[in-house]
Amino acid sequence: MxxxxxxxxxxxxxxxxxxxxxxxxxxxxxxxxxxxxxxxxxxxxxxxxxxxxxxxxxxxxxxxxxxxxxxxxxxxxxxxxxxxxxxxxxxxxxxxxxxxxxxxxxxxxxxxxxxxxxxxxxxxxxxxxxxxxxxxxxxxxxxxxxxxxxxxxxxxxxxxxxxxxxLVKDVSVTPADVRRYFQDLPQDSLPFVPTTVELQIITRQPRVEEEEVNRIKNQLREYTERVNNGETTFATLARLYSEDGSARAGGELGYTPRAALDPAFASVAFGLTDPKKISKIVETEFGYHIIQLVDKSGDRINVRHILLKPRISSEAVKAASERLDSLAQDIRDKKFTFDDATYVSDDKDTRMNRGLMAFYNRETGERTSRFRMQDLPTEIAREVEKLQVGEISAPFQMVNDKGKNVCAIIKLKARTESHRATIAEDFQILKGIVLNKRRDQVIHDWVVNKIKNTxxxxxxxxxxxxxxxxxxxx
Missing domain, CATH: 1.10.4030.10 (Porin chaperone SurA, peptide-binding domain)
Structure with missing residues (x-):
């Protein structure tokens, strides 16, 4: 199981x-x-x-x-x-x-x-x-x-x-159960605990210049005007210019529930009533859109859209990196701590926890601050390899968990080297092993019984x- x-x-x-x-x-x-x-x-x-x-x-x-x-x-x-x-x-x-x-x-x-x-x-x-x-x-x-x-x-x-x-909500184990399970195991049969690290992070998203935003909006206004004048169709412009994967389908998304759409996009899309009219410009985390209604069916809507994404200039990336580099140096000079500096981070999830990163284990449903190296994003793992505990990285670029390109610095807060598990140091890990074995047995028995009646x-x-x-x- x-x-x-x-x-x-x-x-x-x-x-x-x-x-x-x-x-x-x-x-x-x-x-x-x-x-x-x-x-x-x-x-x-x-x-x-x-x-x-x-x-x-x-x-x-x-x-x-x-x-x-x-x-x-x-x-x-x-x-x-x-x-x-x-x-x-x-x-x-x-x-x-x-x-x-x-x-x-x-x-x-x-x-x-x-x-x-x-x-x-x-x-x-x-x-x-x-x-x-x-x-x-x-x-x-x-x-x-x-x-x-x-x-x-x-x-x-x-x-x-x-x-x-x-099915397993009532399954539990006691400390005595854990000790009994492992006390007779030979040393080389104890589970091997891989290296884990705890990290703090500060990110900065390069700023989109106002001139670039205006360029994008003017372009979308021009597309709207061309469709309204009968010069071309919305679908044609979407195929030619949209930066979304739906471009090949003329910008059409198919029937989609509100919950599956970006909230700002959904608010405007579901407000459309006339297929001949084009929406106002909508800003989402993906960029800027204009939308045209195709059809509504119950709680689902089918629309076309054109997406244009602002370009991040190399100067903006450089400015974000330099800001983080200066911040890291001030921390090293003890002007303030990494914890104090996290207030400038653009990462809302970690900023509220003094920059501490958390890993969600999809298999167990548990959340922990300890990462195995293979669970880290590639860019972060590469930086961790260079650091000693307490050190701060140089600025680097990465794709964050929202899919955006950001600049970041990290601090290696703690590292636990790989080792054979012991009751004293790794009780929670060993408890999890025993608990999972009991849960697996309950699930196994349930499946066998279910098969008999299916x-x-x-x-x-x-x-x-x-x-x-x-x-x-x-």
Whole structure:
């Protein structure tokens, strides 16, 4: 059961990184489904393009679902327990059991929770690819379109997580339980704790010059005037000039709920009533937009937009870096402390905590100030390698968790070198290991019992698999 959720939880990234061909095919072809195959007709000749390999309850598992998860697992270096052809469909099936139970128990997820998870995941993806533009280029779609594609998968992930938490909410361990578990283990069997660091950070976002903002706004006013004069269409201008990934679709975003849009953008978009009129200029964290209504349907809206992003001058970047360099030197000269200096930081999340960075572990749901090196953004990890405890870095540029390019300095507050865990120094880590083992056993027992009362049908080739959970083969 270990890492079940973390692996299944990345299915949305499969859609985001690994399956553009699959998603594109499904969008552009009509399907006719039999009991075990999904086919499409091309010039009258049926072609099998997918296959129903399992049915759990009334939910099918497709061969393409398995391939998508396999690709993501390989990309992350995940080693499947046993034969991947058996382990992957089993994990998908287990997810369906959790989702079914979540429905029976009326476990709910709000739109705002899904939106927050989408934004967190988008920002993580931007950090991995290096920039918003690179992510859009890699995916071949705008951030708004990526958000729409992710929402249902992430909603399911949250439901699965909530269901698992509900099942193990009463599981606990005592200090005596922890000591009993580890007291008889040989030294070389104790868990290895990797190096962790605690960091403080101050960031400055390079200032956009007023002249550049005026240039952007004048350009958008010109586009509005050209459309109003009948010189061209909004969609044509979007294709030619918009800096959003939706440009290739004429700026059209598709039907989108309010919660999936930037609040300022949504406020103006949902206020539009006439498809022939163009909105006022809207500023969001992504840049400046003009919007045209396409259609409204219930609580969803379809609009076109043109996005222009202000250019950050090299002078502005230099000025932000020099400000941070001067600040760092004043701290080194003991004119004030790093804690005192964090009030100038543009990072609202860390500024309220004296610059202390926090890491959210998606697998455990816990938040901590201790980072493993692999959990740090690349630019920060590179600087940490140069520092001794108490030292402050030189200014550097990075992409923050909001996807923006910023200048930053960091202070290495603490470093704990890798070591074998001990009860005295690492009690919380060891307690977590024992607690997770107990939770895993509760989850395992629940899944086995759930399988007994669930209709399962699978392709004959899976009936000889060595599954983690007994009872799949009826």
């Amino acid at each position: 270990r890492k079940l959720f973390s692996i299944i939880g990345t299915v949305v990234l499969l859609a985001s990184f690994a399956s553009p061909a699959v998603s594109s095919f499904k969008e552009n072809n009509s399907f006719v489904a039999s009991s075990d195959t999904i086919i499409t007709s091309e010039e009258g000749a049926p072609n099998v393009i997918d296959e129903v390999i399992w049915v759990v309850g009334d939910e099918p598992i497709l061969k393409s679902d398995v391939e998508v998860m396999r690709i993501q697992g390989e990309a992350e270096g995940y080693k499947w327990k046993g034969n991947p052809d058996c382990a992957i469909p089993e994990q998908i099936a287990v997810q369906k059991l959790f989702l079914h139970q979540a429905g029976l128990d009326s476990i709910e997820v709000t739109e705002s929770e899904v939106t927050q998870e989408v934004e967190d995941r988008i920002n993580w993806m931007i950090q991995q690819t290096g920039s918003r533009e690179k992510l859009e280029e890699y995916r071949g779609m705008s951030l708004t379109q990526i958000r729409q594609e992710m929402r249902d998968d992430l909603r399911n992930q949250i439901l699965v997580q909530r269901m698992r938490q509900e 209709y399962v049908r699978m392709n004959e080739r899976y009936r000889d698999c060595d599954f983690e959970y007994e009872g799949w083969v009826k």
